[in-house]
Amino acid sequence: MPEGSHKFQELTTVSDAQAMLEVAARSGIETVWDRYKAQLPQCGYCDLGLSCRNCVMGPCRIDPFGEGPQKGVCGADGDIIVTRNLCRMIAAGAASHSDHGRDLVEVLLNVGEGRAPGYGIRDVEKLKRVAQEFGISPDGKTPEELAKALAYAMQEEYGTRKSSLQLVSRVPLKRKEIWERLNILPRGIDRETSEMMHRTHMGVDNNWQTLLLQGARCALADGWGGSLIATEVSDIIFGVPTPKPSKVNLGVLKQEEVNILVHGHNPVVSEMVSAAVQDPEMLELAKRVGAKGINLAGLCCTGNELMMRKGIPMAGNHLMTELVIMTGAVEMIIVDYQCIMPSLGPIAKCFHTKMISTSDKARFPDMQHVEFHPHDAAKKAKDLVREAVLNYQNRIKERVVIPVSPTQCWTGFSVEALLQALGGSLDPLIETIKAGKIRGAVGVVGCNNPKIRHDYGHVTLTKRLIENDILVLDTGCAAVANAKAGLKTLEAQELAGKGLREVAKALNIPPVLHVGSCVDNTRIIVLAAHLANALGVDISDLPLAGAAPEWYSEKAVTIAVYVVASGITTVLGTVPPVLGSRNLTKMLLGDIEGLVGARFHVEPDPEKAAKIIIAHIEEKRKALGLEAKIL
Amino acid sequence: MKQVVVRPERCVGCMQCMVACAVEHSSSKNLYEAVFEAPLPAPRVHVAYAPGGGGFPNRCRHCVPAPCVNACFPGALSRDKERDTVLVDDFKCIRCASCAMACPFGVIRFHVSIQLPSKTVAQKCDNCIQRISVGKVPACVEACKTKALIFEDINIALQKRTQEVARAISKEIREEVVISEAWSTRLRFLSQYEGLRKVN
Numbered sequence: 077m078p079e080g081s082h083k084f085q086e087l088t089t090v091s092d093a094q095a096m097l098e099v100a101a102r103s104g105i106e107t108v109w110d111r112y113k114a115q116l117p118q119c120g121y122c123d124l125g126l127s128c129r130n131c132v133m134g135p136c137r138i139d140p141f142g143e144g145p146q147k148g149v150c151g152a153d154g155d156i157i158v159t160r161n162l163c164r165m166i167a168a169g170a171a172s173h174s175d176h177g178r179d180l181v182e183v184l185l186n187v188g189e190g191r192a193p194g195y196g197i198r199d200v201e202k203l204k205r206v207a208q209e210f211g212i213s214p215d216g217k218t219p220e221e222l223a224k225a226l227a228y229a230m231q232e233e234y235g236t237r238k239s240s241l242q243l244v245s246r247v248p249l250k251r252k253e254i255w256e257r258l259n260i261l262p263r264g265i266d267r268e269t270s271e272m273m274h275r276t277h278m279g280v281d282n283n284w285q286t287l288l289l290q291g292a293r294c295a296l297a298d299g300w301g302g303s304l305i306a307t308e309v310s311d312i313i314f315g316v317p318t319p320k321p322s323k324v325n326l327g328v329l330k331q332e333e334v335n336i337l338v339h340g341h342n343p344v345v346s347e348m349v350s351a352a353v354q355d356p357e358m359l360e361l362a363k364r365v366g367a368k369g370i371n372l373a374g375l376c377c378t379g380n381e382l383m384m385r386k387g388i389p390m391a392g393n394h395l396m397t398e399l400v401i402m403t404g405a406v407e408m409i410i411v412d413y414q415c416i417m418p419s420l421g422p423i424a425k426c427f428h429t430k431m432i433s434t435s436d437k438a439r440f441p442d443m444q445h446v447e448f449h450p451h452d453a454a455k456k457a458k459d460l461v462r463e464a465v466l467n468y469q470n471r472i473k474e475r476v477v478i479p480v481s482p483t484q485c486w487t488g489f490s491v492e493a494l495l496q497a498l499g500g501s502l503d504p505l506i507e508t509i510k511a512g513k514i515r516g517a518v519g520v521v522g523c524n525n526p527k528i529r530h531d532y533g534h535v536t537l538t539k540r541l542i543e544n545d546i547l548v549l550d551t552g553c554a555a556v557a558n559a560k561a562g563l564k565t566l567e568a569q570e571l572a573g574k575g576l577r578e579v580a581k582a583l584n585i586p587p588v589l590h591v592g593s594c595v596d597n598t599r600i601i602v603l604a605a606h607l608a609n610a611l612g613v614d615i616s617d618l619p620l621a622g623a624a625p626e627w628y629s630e631k632a633v634t635i636a637v638y639v640v641a642s643g644i645t646t647v648l649g650t651v652p653p654v655l656g657s658r659n660l661t662k663m664l665l666g667d668i669e670g671l672v673g674a675r676f677h678v679e680p681d682p683e684k685a686a687k688i689i690i691a692h693i694e695e696k697r698k699a700l701g702l703e704a705k706i707l
Numbered sequence: 708m709k710q711v712v713v714r715p716e717r718c719v720g721c722m723q724c725m726v727a728c729a730v731e732h733s734s735s736k737n738l739y740e741a742v743f744e745a746p747l748p749a750p751r752v753h754v755a756y757a758p759g760g761g762g763f764p765n766r767c768r769h770c771v772p773a774p775c776v777n778a779c780f781p782g783a784l785s786r787d788k789e790r791d792t793v794l795v796d797d798f799k800c801i802r803c804a805s806c807a808m809a810c811p812f813g814v815i816r817f818h819v820s821i822q823l824p825s826k827t828v829a830q831k832c833d834n835c836i837q838r839i840s841v842g843k844v845p846a847c848v849e850a851c852k853t854k855a856l857i858f859e860d861i862n863i864a865l866q867k868r869t870q871e872v873a874r875a876i877s878k879e880i881r882e883e884v885v886i887s888e889a890w891s892t893r894l895r896f897l898s899q900y901e902g903l904r905k906v907n
Binding site for chain 1: 717718719720721722754755756757760761762851852853854886887888889890892893896899900903904905906
């Protein structure tokens with residue numbers, strides 16, 4: 077490890093990041109941590125949710141100390157302002173996930189019409205299953221015709237015609253009844269986002285409770301709508317993930333090969349790049365420029381998608397995206413949308429790395445724009461790979477720093493794969509939970525945030541949970557953190573408690589299961605619905621919890637809300653901007669449990685978060701009549 | 708006599724005092740025009756990060772005697788006794804920065820003079836004496852909605868502090884005296900984030 081990198085240990089727990097921060101400091105390159113420090117002190121009004129910019133009678137703020145103004149110009153008090161702000165975050169997150177789903181449905185439609193060369197239907201059985209859920213019979217239809225019909229039906233989900241989203245039928249009846257009673261049954265994906273924006277306009281919904289309920293409905297239209305469609309359609313077009321080995325951290329970059337990274341979210345782009353790098357013509361070109369091959373690796377969610385389906389390695393999570401460029405070993409980064417920092421283009425200018433944006437929705441400073449559409453994505457991907465290969469000649473070998481060797485991990489645990497590993501039914505899993513060998517299960521999900529020591533939250537929490545015989549399912553940036561810490565190797569079984577270790581060994585799985593990208597958080601709630609239906613209970617009765625130890629994004633707010641609204645108590649590691657409203661805070665941290673059977677906790681310390689979750693799981697076990705360790 | 712009194716525990720770090728001060732000391736005295744002026748106006752109060760959360764609004768104390776006045780060679784800095792304010796004369800200032808070296812609080816900065824745009828001069832808080840002369844409060848005080856900056860006689864302000872402390876000591880009231888639950892919760896989370904960085 078380079079000298080002096082110990083001072084970066086306070087910022088990040090992982091050695092590859094520490095090494096790169098050393099490079100950044102030496103080279104004078106500004107990072108996300110530098111910009112965070114420059115922002116301090118961050119405005120307390122905004123942090124408490126007490127500032128409002130929704131209209132130009134303002135901008136307004138509420139004094140948390142009670143002496144200054146207590147209402148905005150329109151008369152909105154702190155409860156209304158704070159809740160409106162949270163609800164707009166939910167809308168933004170839901171819109172992001174749902175647009176991602178929309179783009180996949182567009183590809184499915186194009187596949188059905190034969191206008192998407194390079195894309196196909198990888199899993200016809202899943203296509204048939206999902207089509208049948210939408211009331212479309214596969215009889216007498218070719219897969220293309222079925223794909224087209226399903227695409228039309230899914231596009232319908234986005235609009236105003238329906239009174240309930242189709243995939244809500246997967247949840248237990250008790251859960252659906254709760255949503256009906258609260259009037260939060262999601263009706264249309266875009267509709268709920270649109271209504272959320274309407275309600276938060278000045279002078280519309282000025283009741284913080286009904287605002288929050290619409291926020292829940294909007295989030296559910298994401299979790300059981302846009303995101304779920306994204307996951308299911310990705311599985312249909314690109315394949316349902318199955319267990320496979322892979323590798324993770326900066327060590328996946330190869331000294332002697334052309335390194336191409338994909339960043340962003342939609343497999344619509346990354347899958348085309350993955351096909352292009354295997355093209356024999358490209359491999360030949362690589363040899364001619366002196367490289368031994370072409371190495372594709374992923375960043376963030378699109379990396380998660382490629383890893384789950386193809387075992388393609390991951391170079392890093394959110395806080396690694398700037399640092400990976402500083403290895404000097406990356407010929408090209410191809411991005412689409414979401415979580416891509418606008419600082420990347422300028423940083424790449426200090427290196428030979430080419431930065432390419434591909435989405436008409438997402439442009440960035442200092443990135444070359446090469447727009448991908450279903451009809452030409454395959455060709456454009458090949459052109460980009462060619463350009464990346466030629467760029468290998470511009471690599472400055474003396475500047476290359478690949479500071480670590482890659483860590484192994486297991487990946488690919490879709491619900492279908494899990495069922496297959498269990499022998500075709502959930503019964504073996506249910507039996508081990510009843511017997512107490514596995515106490516329960518937790519989804520450890522979400523992003524990184526420079527406010528929390530990088531990867532410390534995810535890894536510490538996950539270790540404590542598996543030590544206590546709790547199965548961990550992970551997604552997104554959390555999944556990368558846990559993989560880098562070696563928690564998804566078979567050897568990690570030794571880190572688990574006795575019961576979980578026994579089950580993991582019997583099934584030949586790690587104690588932490590990679591479930592996918594952030595839209596694949598829907599795999600977790602779908603699994604929860606399956607379990608609840610199998611046991612004849614509601615999701616909120618199950619010994620489950622959610623945790624987002626280092627979240628930053630609006631999408632994370634939406635996910636947390638749909639997970640809680642679906643009945644799973646969730647612990648957040650960074651505090652959302654709600655403290656300015658005592659009423660809203662009290663609701664989210666307590667009263668909401670009376671409504672939906674689950675609540676939020678906020679606990680930055682992962683050791684304490686683990687204790688909260690363990691106690692919660694044992695409570696649920698007791699309530700189900702199972703053996704429980706109640707202190 | 709009233710003066711600007713700082714209550715740092717109320718500072719939420721929004722920096723509106725800085726914006727208001729700069730606008731007040733611009734040519735146009737109007738936010739929308741001030742941001743396009745050349746030279747750009749500069750604030751004379753400075754908010755910096757106070758570890759543990761919140762900010763600290765740092766302003767000139769108009770000391771008696773003022774180290775900056777003593778250090779100034781050409782006599783550009785002087786004390787206006789009637790208005791209890793240390794002022795800079797842009798015409799006399801030679802930008803030697805002796806005042807800034809002498810000032811232990813770091814509140815003197817150097818910018819192009821609005822009055823004399825050919826010169827860079829020392830700039831510091833002038834107690835908004837122009838505003839006070841027409842019965843207004845200083846710009847920073849007007850901007851601060853949490854009353855971290857107030858315009859008050861210092862002894863009266865401290866008397867109020869004594870009263871707050873006395874209430875806090877009282878056993879019955881002690882649990883009730885939370886100036887802002889939201890604010891103290893936020894500060895608790897912010898120091899937790901810092902605390903978790905400590906390497907074990």
